[in-house]
Amino acid sequence: MFDSIIQNIFNGLQWGSFYSLIALGYTLVYGVLTLINFAHGDIFMVGAYIAFFVATFFLKAASGLPGWVVLTLTLPLTMILTACVGVTLERIAYRPLRRKGANRLYVVITALMCGLILENGNLALLGASRKSFPELVDKVIYTTGAVSMTNLKIAVILSAILVFCLLQFIVTRTKIGMAMRAISYDKFAVPLMGIPIDTIIVFTFILGSSMAGLAGLLYSMSYPILDPYMGALIGWKAFIAAVVGGIGDIRGAFFGGFLLGFVEILVVAFFPSTFRDLIAFSILLLILVYKPTGLFGIAKTTKI
Amino acid sequence: MKRTLSCVGVCLLAVLMCSPCAWGKTIKIGFNIPLTGDIPKVGEESKFAAEMLREDINGAGGLEIGGEKYTLEFIYEDNESKAESAVSAALKLIERDQVLAIVGPNSSKQAVPGGQVCDDNRTPMISPWSTNPDTTKDRPWVFRAAFLDPFQGPVAVDFAMKKFNAKKSAVLFALANDYSKGLAEIFKADFEKKNGTGSVVAFESYGDKDQDFSAQLTKIVAAKPDFIFLPNNYNEVALIVKQAHDLGWKGPFMGADAWGNSELMTLCGDDCIGHYFSTHYAAAGATGATQEFIERYQKKYGYEPADVAALTWDATRIVLKGLQGMGKVTGKVRKDRKNLREAIAGIAEVDGITGKMKFDEQGDPIKCAVVVRISEKGEFVFTESVCP
Numbered sequence: 001m002f003d004s005i006i007q008n009i010f011n012g013l014q015w016g017s018f019y020s021l022i023a024l025g026y027t028l029v030y031g032v033l034t035l036i037n038f039a040h041g042d043i044f045m046v047g048a049y050i051a052f053f054v055a056t057f058f059l060k061a062a063s064g065l066p067g068w069v070v071l072t073l074t075l076p077l078t079m080i081l082t083a084c085v086g087v088t089l090e091r092i093a094y095r096p097l098r099r100k101g102a103n104r105l106y107v108v109i110t111a112l113m114c115g116l117i118l119e120n121g122n123l124a125l126l127g128a129s130r131k132s133f134p135e136l137v138d139k140v141i142y143t144t145g146a147v148s149m150t151n152l153k154i155a156v157i158l159s160a161i162l163v164f165c166l167l168q169f170i171v172t173r174t175k176i177g178m179a180m181r182a183i184s185y186d187k188f189a190v191p192l193m194g195i196p197i198d199t200i201i202v203f204t205f206i207l208g209s210s211m212a213g214l215a216g217l218l219y220s221m222s223y224p225i226l227d228p229y230m231g232a233l234i235g236w237k238a239f240i241a242a243v244v245g246g247i248g249d250i251r252g253a254f255f256g257g258f259l260l261g262f263v264e265i266l267v268v269a270f271f272p273s274t275f276r277d278l279i280a281f282s283i284l285l286l287i288l289v290y291k292p293t294g295l296f297g298i299a300k301t302t303k304i
Numbered sequence: 305m306k307r308t309l310s311c312v313g314v315c316l317l318a319v320l321m322c323s324p325c326a327w328g329k330t331i332k333i334g335f336n337i338p339l340t341g342d343i344p345k346v347g348e349e350s351k352f353a354a355e356m357l358r359e360d361i362n363g364a365g366g367l368e369i370g371g372e373k374y375t376l377e378f379i380y381e382d383n384e385s386k387a388e389s390a391v392s393a394a395l396k397l398i399e400r401d402q403v404l405a406i407v408g409p410n411s412s413k414q415a416v417p418g419g420q421v422c423d424d425n426r427t428p429m430i431s432p433w434s435t436n437p438d439t440t441k442d443r444p445w446v447f448r449a450a451f452l453d454p455f456q457g458p459v460a461v462d463f464a465m466k467k468f469n470a471k472k473s474a475v476l477f478a479l480a481n482d483y484s485k486g487l488a489e490i491f492k493a494d495f496e497k498k499n500g501t502g503s504v505v506a507f508e509s510y511g512d513k514d515q516d517f518s519a520q521l522t523k524i525v526a527a528k529p530d531f532i533f534l535p536n537n538y539n540e541v542a543l544i545v546k547q548a549h550d551l552g553w554k555g556p557f558m559g560a561d562a563w564g565n566s567e568l569m570t571l572c573g574d575d576c577i578g579h580y581f582s583t584h585y586a587a588a589g590a591t592g593a594t595q596e597f598i599e600r601y602q603k604k605y606g607y608e609p610a611d612v613a614a615l616t617w618d619a620t621r622i623v624l625k626g627l628q629g630m631g632k633v634t635g636k637v638r639k640d641r642k643n644l645r646e647a648i649a650g651i652a653e654v655d656g657i658t659g660k661m662k663f664d665e666q667g668d669p670i671k672c673a674v675v676v677r678i679s680e681k682g683e684f685v686f687t688e689s690v691c692p
Binding site: 003004007008011014015123127128129130132135139141143146148150152153223224225227229230233264265266268269272273274276277 | 546
């Protein structure tokens with residue numbers, strides 16, 4: 001019994017890491033633009049596919065390369081290319097609307113459409129057949145008692161923590177982070193101070209999308225079957241996690257993601273798994289009823 | 305701008321209206337298959353097998369019914385591996401395309417609701433791959449080419465008890481999938497009957513689109529079963545098997561016929577080697593007509609066909625046999641459908657490439673199941689055959 005609890009805590013940590021990584025992207029964009037970027041889950045999916053194509057390219061082009069070399073090449077390339085996708089989306093879809101001063105509602109609906117375009121574009125271009133992600137690093141299983149860990153699980157959890165620390169540092173300790181916070185405080189006064197608002201917004205999208213790319217790579221290494229709709233559900237759930245944590249707050253997204261991961265895993269561990277989403281989301285609903293701004297959110301002040 | 309748009313619209317409409325009226329005598333058969341969604345490979349293999357058969361018949365001048373030659377027209381409708389889309393696909397085929405019969409849907413998740421539509425609309429339907437009893441139960445217009453889960457479940461139980469000396473077992477199944485849920489329940493009932501109540505030590509389920517099974521598998525591994533029974537689709541099997549190994553599981557798995565797909569090994573890799581599953585036929589080491597089919601398919605499409613391709617071939621041939629048994633085609637769709645149903649129901653025995661089948665009064669074939677082992681080369685190797 002004790003062993004299974006420990007095991008489930010590790011399972012929850014791994015599953016929560018993915019929610020956290022994606023929720024961070026939601027929160028960054030929301031913090032700066034007060035825009036819920038619903039296409040973010042599908043950017044995560046695109047990240048997973050980019051990781052797949054980059055990894056298979058290196059495995060084919062330079063066969064004989066050890067797996068960890070391929071991984072170190074794949075990791076930055078995936079993040080850069082996914083960031084490009086995120087920035088393109090901002091350029092094509094969100095910026096023109098922002099320039100015209102469109103209501104936030106229309107931007108959110110545009111984001112939803114962008115997500116659907118990414119999903120169905122992928123389906124049309126690559127076909128319905130699943131992709132299997134190649135195994136880049138040899139899996140090592142560490143077993144103590146009845147608790148099993150793999151090196152991949154540890155890497156996933158560590159990267160989520162690392163990314164959180166990095167983002168927290170960028171937002172609170174650097175000049176560009178200060179500019180991001182300034183935009184979230186007052187979008188109209190900021191250009192008057194000589195801060196290039198578009199550059200800062202692009203930077204925000206680069207940060208958020210590259211985190212989604214990283215999540216995509218780690219996810220496809222842990223669950224090595226890719227399909228065009230893989231980002232939809234996990235994107236929705238990560239968004240809920242970000243809201244529960246207090247959307248716009250980086251700590252909120254991080255803890256919200258882990259909270260949702262834990263609740264989902266522990267519900268399955270102690271109840272029939274049919275109840276998973278029912279109980280998990282009832283708990284989150286209860287949290288929101290008592291604290292509508294989320295765990296770390298503060299009503300109506302600067303966010304991020 | 306507006307004019308161009310309406311012009312394009314009119315052109316499209318014209319093309320759409322003209323396309324079904326290919327002149328000459330044709331017989332339309334609809335295929336309600338999953339070309340996208342969870343199991344796209346199943347739909348693809350079905351389509352390829354049907355295309356092969358259509359080219360055969362049309363190449364020989366068409367199907368001869370009552371002294372006249374008819375060319376075959378197959379209409380493929382995608383059901384996206386979803387129950388609700390299977391219903392609309394069936395309605396489209398019946399009402400828009402006015403087909404005489406429908407082959408498919410393949411998976412029971414779609415075949416059970418799809419069968420209801422066909423039965424209500426009095427259109428003969430034959431499912432190649434569905435094994436859930438509800439597909440044909442009390443539906444005189446619905447037939448199938450596969451054996452049933454109440455037969456397949458005990459086959460898996462007996463094999464596991466013999467091979468792994470299993471006294472305790474665990475099951476992980478997909479709750480939203482009629483096939484997976486039905487087979488899991490049949491398996492549990494039969495295993496407990498033979499090993500005493502409580503011998504299925506873990507009976508766990510998961511939802512649609514789930515990709516993380518670690519909590520369920522932790523429960524299963526902690527219960528220490530002798531083997532894990534996985535009546536799941538091949539894409540989920542690949543994830544489950546890998547995650548179970550990550551959690552330290554070293555024991556055997558036993559699967560069912562939804563494992564048998566050419567994509568299983570590309571998705572699952574080395575993790576699936578050495579496990580067993582029950583299925584409709586074994587491609588490795590086949591003989592006679594089966595071997596001929598496999599070789600032709602492999603030459604044409606570049607990979608070895610799985611059971612669903614062979615079953616679609618058989619199912620479509622049953623429909624064609626029914627058509628020939630009708631005597632003549634009147635041209636009135638409702639009447640022809642009725643005649644076709646009676647002709648199919650009257651078929652006593654078919655010697656298909658997945659084995660000899662006799663039909664019982666429900667429209668279900670009585671045929672043998674085989675158990676295959678996944679070899680080190682990734683081939684599905686015949687281990688034993690069980691006949692009712």
